[in-house]
Amino acid sequence: DIVMTQSPDSLAVSLGERATINCKSSQSVLYSSNNKNYLAWYQQKPGQPPKLLIYWASTRESGVPDRFSGSGSGTDFTLTISSLQAEDVAVYYCQQSYDTLYTFGQGTKLKIK
Amino acid sequence: EVQLVESGGGLVQPGGSLRLSCAASGFIFSSYSMNWVRQAPGKGLEWVSFVSSSGAIIYYADSVKGRFTISRDNVKDSLYLQMNSLRAEDTAVYYCARGTLASAFDIWGQGTMVTVSS
Numbered sequence: 609d610i611v612m613t614q615s616p617d618s619l620a621v622s623l624g625e626r627a628t629i630n631c632k633s634s635q636s637v638l639y640s641s642n643n644k645n646y647l648a649w650y651q652q653k654p655g656q657p658p659k660l661l662i663y664w665a666s667t668r669e670s671g672v673p674d675r676f677s678g679s680g681s682g683t684d685f686t687l688t689i690s691s692l693q694a695e696d697v698a699v700y701y702c703q704q705s706y707d708t709l710y711t712f713g714q715g716t717k718l719k720i721k
Numbered sequence: 722e723v724q725l726v727e728s729g730g731g732l733v734q735p736g737g738s739l740r741l742s743c744a745a746s747g748f749i750f751s752s753y754s755m756n757w758v759r760q761a762p763g764k765g766l767e768w769v770s771f772v773s774s775s776g777a778i779i780y781y782a783d784s785v786k787g788r789f790t791i792s793r794d795n796v797k798d799s800l801y802l803q804m805n806s807l808r809a810e811d812t813a814v815y816y817c818a819r820g821t822l823a824s825a826f827d828i829w830g831q832g833t834m835v836t837v838s839s
Contacts, residue, residue, distance in 0.1 A: 609783070648825035650766075657816055657829035658758075658766065664823050701766055705824030708780045710756075710768040 614713035631702035730833030743817030754820035
């Protein structure tokens, strides 16, 4: 199975500041046939189901604010929130779908400093 | 409105069985792959199972293989998860989630709670 490891486990950022969450996969999730990374990012707020933010590592889902961006390729990926808003407090997960056994990272809890 | 609504959760004894359902509406169900994802209390997300749009391709996480069976009814716009030989570690909120071309999960239900305890 592909193991997804996020860092840090918890992060506190001031309002208006940049937040950066990292995700590393135990093997590449880049499909050479279409040059796409099968890596997605989700946001989960307490008591709610997860919400898809980013897919193919850097494509923003429709309706997601442009302060959210994804980058990276192969095994190393980053979710960046350019200017933290109060409503961004949540747990963030990365997920790979390169392998038929999909796996999530352990989650990163984002708080306001 | 695009919507997924799970049902069928509850309290079951270890070794017991439960069948979860997920009713889809607002989109052409037969055109999409579907998944079950679970979340144990206070824990992270764990993908459980995948079924292709036609039902012909199915995958399971190792933790449930041989005990859980995913299925779908494209006439009834419904997804199912038959769970047998349940264990305490299967206790979780179970979400159904729609798959995309990128194999991400773009629509999620609110979840149904399964508790395995004597």
